[in-house]
Amino acid sequence: xxxxxxxxxxxxxxxxxxxxxxxxxxxxxxxxxxxxxxxxxxxxxxxxxxxxxxxxxxxxxxxxxxxxxxxxxxxxxxxxxxxxxxxxxxxxxxxxxxxxxxxxxxxxxxxxxxxxxxxxxxxxxxxxxxxxxxxxxxxxxxxxxxxxxxxxxxxxxxxxxxxxxxxxxxxxxxxxxxxxxxxxxxxxxxxxxxxxxxxxxxxxxxxxxxxxxxxxxxxxxxxxxxxxxxxxxxxxxxxxxxxxxxxxxxxxxxxxxxxxxxxxxxxxxxxxxxxxxxxxxxxxxxxxxxxxxxxxxxxxxxxxxxxxxxxxxxxxxxxxxxxxxxxxxxxxxxxxxxxxxxxxxxxxxxxxxxxxxxxxxxxxxxxxxxxxxxxxxxxxxxxxxxxxxxx
Numbered sequence: 001x002x003x004x005x006x007x008x009x010x011x012x013x014x015x016x017x018x019x020x021x022x023x024x025x026x027x028x029x030x031x032x033x034x035x036x037x038x039x040x041x042x043x044x045x046x047x048x049x050x051x052x053x054x055x056x057x058x059x060x061x062x063x064x065x066x067x068x069x070x071x072x073x074x075x076x077x078x079x080x081x082x083x084x085x086x087x088x089x090x091x092x093x094x095x096x097x098x099x100x101x102x103x104x105x106x107x108x109x110x111x112x113x114x115x116x117x118x119x120x121x122x123x124x125x126x127x128x129x130x131x132x133x134x135x136x137x138x139x140x141x142x143x144x145x146x147x148x149x150x151x152x153x154x155x156x157x158x159x160x161x162x163x164x165x166x167x168x169x170x171x172x173x174x175x176x177x178x179x180x181x182x183x184x185x186x187x188x189x190x191x192x193x194x195x196x197x198x199x200x201x202x203x204x205x206x207x208x209x210x211x212x213x214x215x216x217x218x219x220x221x222x223x224x225x226x227x228x229x230x231x232x233x234x235x236x237x238x239x240x241x242x243x244x245x246x247x248x249x250x251x252x253x254x255x256x257x258x259x260x261x262x263x264x265x266x267x268x269x270x271x272x273x274x275x276x277x278x279x280x281x282x283x284x285x286x287x288x289x290x291x292x293x294x295x296x297x298x299x300x301x302x303x304x305x306x307x308x309x310x311x312x313x314x315x316x317x318x319x320x321x322x323x324x325x326x327x328x329x330x331x332x333x334x335x336x337x338x339x340x341x342x343x344x345x346x347x348x349x350x351x352x353x354x355x356x357x358x359x360x361x362x363x364x365x366x367x368x369x370x371x372x373x374x375x376x377x378x379x380x381x382x383x384x385x386x387x388x389x390x391x
Contacts, residue, residue: 003282005035005289006366025342028373031167031318033232033364035289038282041233044274045267057264059086063272067225067240070276074200077212083242085253085262090197092261093224093241093252094161095121097193100255101159101248102127109151109160109190111143112352113320115167118195119352122161130157133353134169140311141169143177145184152188160185162194165201165208168351168360169320170313172206175214182215191248192221197239198316200230200283203291206314212242219245222252227275229316230283232364238268286364290317293363293370300374305381317364320348324357326384333384334359340383343376 011019011034018030036042064081071077087093098121102108107130108122114131122129132148134141151157162181165172173181185192192211199208211223226239243249256262297319298310309322323333334347337359348358361377363370 003036003038003285005285006368007036008366008368009034009036021344022342025338025344026369026373026376027344028362028365029344029346029360031229031316031362032234033286033317034366034369035232035286035364037232038275038279040274040278041231041271044270048266048270054266057266057269059264060269060273063240063269066273066276067242070280071210071225074280075207075210075213077210079212079242080244083244083249084240085242085249085256086264086268087224087239087241087256088237088261088263089228089239090195090224090226091117091121092256092259093222093239094118094193094195095125096255096259096261097161097191097222097252098122098125098127098159099259100251101191101193106156106158107151107154109157110352111148111163111166113168113348113355113358114161114163114351115195116350116352118161118163119350129352130154131352134166136354141166141171143173143181145180148181149184149188152184152190157188158190160190160192162192162211164194164196164211165198165315166313167195167198167316168318168346168348168355168358169311170316170318171311172202172208172313172315175209178209178211178214182211182218182221186218186220190220194221194223196223197226197229199225201287201290201317202315203294204288208315219243220248221245222248227272230286231271231275231279232286233271233275236265236267236271238264238272290364293317293365293367294319296367296370297361297363297374304374305378307381307385308377311358317362319361319363321359321361322357323359326381327388328357330356330359336384336387337377337380341376341380343373343380345377 104126112131222243330347346360348355
């Protein structure tokens, strides 16, 4: 193997949001990886850093070609370069889209449980969350199309934020599902913002379906994409959106300009280009590691913590784990875990719908760290059960 994804590298003392925790704590929460980046990315950043002037950046054409070639080669979609626009991140794109395509007081549609920052982007902008909750059958989630159409037909809903692949469940939307979503959106004149940041991070043998592939004839959508999750460069803060709809593109570009969210830092383009053009071998090995880790967690829970159940997604490195057999208060359980064992995971409650019965766990880490987390999880469950009985 070219890269060692099981090397344990300390991130303490690096101003890491994830690792700014107590000495005895193990953070397995926020979505970044404990893997070193691909060498071409590091080399590109070091090369740029060796130049002693750090002024404003222009937009090299090469970054658009990097996006195009990556998605064409891996996912067989043809993103035209004039469809692409730069932004500082996915959340800025989503928040600017909320301001551009809805009015204060209007509803913005999501599918709960969903990435909780979508809720912030909606509510912080004076809009209201309208959720067509995903249907949970005890094993997986799916779209309720009757309810989705009902919500899309509401007079004050003009924008729908889609998470593809789905965060936090890790599930991959099928091409048929995406086509039905796009058709309904077109029917009811609803604009789709599709967050596809986790798209490249699927299990080996699996692939996600870009919205462009499922609905090429539909022009009522914008896709947000970035290398930051797939290549572990979230701190670089770089992203893009694309759409074949010129009117939507120009309107969102204007809003991002107003919001001052479309200027690159000096490392953005070198990192993006190196990731997409030169780091695909790293990405493949990363996916192999995450696939392995997901299987480790599934087997460990079944053998050692039967009270917990993994919802077996096939994308992202974030696991959605049911705690229903322990209770339905994930805030309490996650706080208990952290206090008693030092394991820091996300409560599922902020993700909406039935999230209060789940926790979210980040498994993008070396094997030794993963087993440490699982052992802490087992200890925490045992302690939690004993305290419940004692109470």
